[in-house]
Amino acid sequence: MIVYPNAKINLGLNILRKRKDGYHDISSVFYPIKECVDILEIVKSDTFEFVNTGIEISDDENICVKAWKLLYKDHGIGNVKIHLHKQIPIGAGLGGGSSDASFTLKALNELFNLNLLNLELEKYALLLGADCPFFIDNRPKLVKGIGEKMINIDLDLSAFEIRLINPRLHISTKKAYSRVVSQIPALSLEEIIKLPVSEWPKKLKNDFEDTVFVQHSSIKDIKNQLYKEGAVYASMSGSGSVVYGIFEK
Secondary structure (H helix, E strand, C coil), X not given: CEECCEEEEEEEEEEEEECCCCCEEXXXXXXXXXXXXXXXXXXXXXXXXXXXXECCCCCCCCHHHHHHHHHHHHHCCCCEEEEEEECCCCCCCCCHHHHHHXXXXXXXXXXXXXXXXXXXXXXXXXXXXXXXXXXXXCCCEEEEEXXXXXXXXXXXXXXXXXXXXXXXXXXXXXXXXXXXXXCCCCCCHHHXXXXXXXXXXXCCCECCHHHHHHHCHHHHHHHHHHHHCCCCXXXXXXXXCCEEXXXXX
């Protein structure tokens, strides 16, 4: 079985408050980018094996392996060979690792006829990472809490062209959160996202930009350049480093 875990971008990202458990409550709109994908092949096998090609992953235990272990423990699924060809940049704010994990869960669910509902898969996904549940349904969502609270939203950007610019910088999510200043925005993301895209530049904000741009001015330069080239809206995605521009076709 071959599946194609896709990237996502953040349309706005407000860091609302730091929680007692060390995590942060956020508000963001996750939007899937299905033209930017990894390639994931999973087949049944006598022994378990994980292979990584493309962009090299330095993790001791890949998140796809962790996903398999969850279902192996709870549902007794068999061994598989997982081949992940990594193309989505790492540490870029595109959710590639989270997508890989969720697509692994979905593929294993189908491969072993577990018949798990999306709600059940989302619970497993949350054990793997805060952004993972989004990729189970993989549709535009207003995301709150640490990523586990998701609300369907009616948002279609197919009339626009979305360009991703990768400065090839790895931004540590942990470090980015340690520097960010949490605050409650004057206008909620729920209200802003309903406005025309042309009104987003003055209202739709990624709170990580304030600190990341100080550390990496080249990322800010990319955002400014996208506006010079005619972007209706431009922003860094997640905690960076990829910057996207939304252009009229």
